[in-house]
Amino acid sequence: MSTEVDVRNLIFQSKDLGTESDLLLTFNDPAPDVGDHYPVVWRVSTFGKEGIYQMIATYYLNQHAFTKPQVEGVMIAGAAAAVDISGARQQTTLTKVDNIFEFSTPVEGTAAVINDTGETVDLTFGFHADGQSLPTPLVYFNNIKDGSKVTPQFSPRLRAYVTSEYKEGEILTGEIATPLLWVQDLAALDEYSVWDLTWDPETRHYNITRT
DSSP states (O other): OOSSOOEEEEEEEEESOSSOEEEEEEOOOOOOSSSEEEEBEEEEEEEOSSSEEEEEEEEETTEEEEEEEEEETTEEEEEEEEEEEETTOEEEEEEEETTEEEEOOOEESSSEEEEOSSSOEEEEEEEOOTTOSSOEEEEEEEEEOTTOEEOOOOOOEEEEEEOSSOOTTBBOOSOOSSOOOEEEEGGGSOSEEEEEEEEETTTTEEEEEEO
């Protein structure tokens, strides 16, 4: 882990929203150079029709990680192996010996994973929050051929949608059907920011504004 934690705490809140709604957060504009890749649902929270509701989302900009995921259907259920990397400046190699996956100790270089398992694998890229046993996956890479190198080219542009069709940890293999509600580059935000979720009953449109 980095000794100087670069973190963003986003608080989404509503008061008497007027309709029960699920707010979904995901980072869905990565541009890797190998294999199939899909965003992963980061957070989903329900905001009730009446009363005060809040979701706190904390992202670590310089505590990235790779995992060899355990996938059940379209859900990431765990990890067979994981490794932390410092920001976007370390590279690691995934191997498989006696049916056990293992990442090598990261070395200086561009954030990347080399597949040296002898087979086609899947991987995830995300961040490792303080106090969590496993990293949080944000991007899922499939069909990574043996000998291939995955370089995520990840940008922390967070997007928000109102939809009840997905769960946290779900691999998004297609476009989200509801309109994009909000997008922010987290690197440009302060450590703490508060955002109001509102709904107009006449237009039936949602809005997210900073308080």
